[in-house]
Amino acid sequence: MSEFNNLYAIQSPKFLKVLSVNELDHLAGEIRRFLVDSLSKTGGHIAPNLGVVELTIAMHYAFDSPTDKFLWDVGHQSYIHKILTGRAKDFVNLRKYKGLSGFPRREESEHDVWETGHASTSLSAALGMAVTRDAMGADYHIVPVIGDGALSGGMALEALNHIGYEQRRMIIILNDNDMSISNNVGAIKKHLERMRMTRSYHNVKQRTKSVVKQVPMIGSRVENWISQLKANTRKLFFDGKASFFEDLGLGYIGPINGHDISLLIEVFEVAKELDHPVVLHVSTEKGRGYNPAAADNRGSWHGIGPFDIINGKKIRAPKHEDDRAWSGIVSQTLERLAARDEKIIAVTPAMIKGSKLEFFQDKFADRLFDVGIAEEHAATFAGAMSIDNFHPFLAIYSTFLQRSYDQILHDIARQNLHTVIGVDRCGFATGDGDTHHGIYDISFLRGIPNMTICMPKDDCEAQNMLYSAFYAYSGPIAMRYPRGYHRFKEVESFTIIPYASWEVVKEGNDGVILAFGPQLKRAITIAERLAAEHGTDYAVVNARFIKPMDEQLLHQLFEKYPQLVTIEEGARIGGFGSAVLEFANKYNYHNQIRIFAIEDTFIAQGDIENLYKEAKIDTEYIVRELSTQGDSYEGTD
């Protein structure tokens, strides 16, 4: 008998409707205990979810999902929604291969009406749904939930601009915990802070109560109050200066204590009566109810692996004391370079923690710019610094770089601005799944003139590549590195890696395998296995420059080997293998070319071994294919 049987038994949120406030509060406690217990085993986005327990319960009480539509921005805080819609038992496989997604998924439940993962999309989607709702003459509620961090994203601001103009009915819940992953930043953050400080919860509560007299749970409709509200929400709730939202033509109610279920329900009932878009400014505490998560302000409990509930210590796989995250290898090198070059400036779009820039920030506070969730702005902002011969370093995850495509092309590459872009989390993102895999950047960057794309094989090459990117190369340079760890030893002194140079790391006679980054090690293993198990003798080349390639060496390889093999943890279309094919086509080579890359399909979440297998780039598969030389090979002849 599990302590959480009640939660496992939930089939739909309908059961909430008959519960009393006390019972709802009790349920909130049960859900918190479940989240801490379950995530201590699987890991997941714990702090964002602990903060929205009461909010989600109140939403499912006051609205009728799935008729009313909830849109979770980023979606990392949708765990309680999943519990209340019958998925508690699936948490045992949260973020695992073929398990429960950490984000809303339409195929998982009819209650997940919009899929997310990347930030700031919910308001645009809500407006699209509002237009079609109105066109169909329907009257359900559309309820996007957006955090204060996600609100800083350009898309959210573009959508607010449109929503204020369109005036379509929707209830925007602004979940303000005054945190992004790390501390939130920006002028809007300051505005929200002012709203929180000048307008107390008490104020909203008193006003709500005085109008909805003695509301037990669902406020009985008070006709004249509702008509006043329709006329002007602002007058009822505030005395002070208008909020930013009101200036844009939206209603605004807040701040509302996001942990007071009965107040939340009352306010939702009010908002349901409005015939225009309204922002409900809900104030919550990230990590609430679990001390280590609540006390954290460095983002350490935003998303975590398994941990010990009692002492809050993370349970990590044993690793060598000299192992570092790849982001750490790069950021530590950046610190070393920045210590002797005042022109190095780091830019991050809200990923100080993930990009391991906390120490850079501690040392060079005035040379670290966290611009919020604003990848488009981050790219142009960084690029512009090179005009005055400063050395910008834009640290950005591959998946979020997708947002900056036009800025890289139009602003940076077209003007050939010397901008070093640290492309982090290249390859599979494992538990986050298809929204976050960093497997498209080669394809979308390769076609941009002036771009250099490179990836180091190890810690030493990473340090020298970063150094070379600043001091020996020009134009935009995308230096890629993966998630995960690598042994780290600081190089005594930096050396220049010749531009666009590859290196032969193993000689051979029968064919050559081209790979880069951590795949190089796998390529060597594959070559060794082919030699030992099948007597074939493959050379291996470190193709550390994906663009431009080492054309001189590539000509020699085409002349020497009948077969060239490429291995990459990236999309096949437009990827590195494609580049080799294009080269063969251009110079009329007819060698056999075998490409091991990710086919034209989205790959879901999971551990790296399963993802490799699903993508058919695992070692076993490649060895088998190369040893049998199956019928289906890529060839140019």
Ligand SMILES: Cc1ncc(C[n+]2csc(CCOP(=O)(O)OP(=O)(O)O)c2C)c(N)n1
């Ligand atoms: C486009 C994009 N950039 C960055 C991220 C990484 N990211 C995930 S959650 C998050 C912070 C979101 O803060 P907020 O919306 O306030 O939600 P909270 O975690 O505070 O509940 C960030 C930066 C992302 N998911 N999407």
Ligand SMILES: CC(=O)[C@@H](O)[C@H](O)COP(=O)(O)O
């Ligand atoms: C939801 C989101 O986008 C981030 O929280 C992301 O999950 C972070 O990934 P890392 O754990 O690789 O930093």
Ligand SMILES: [Mg+2]
């Ligand atoms: Mg927040």
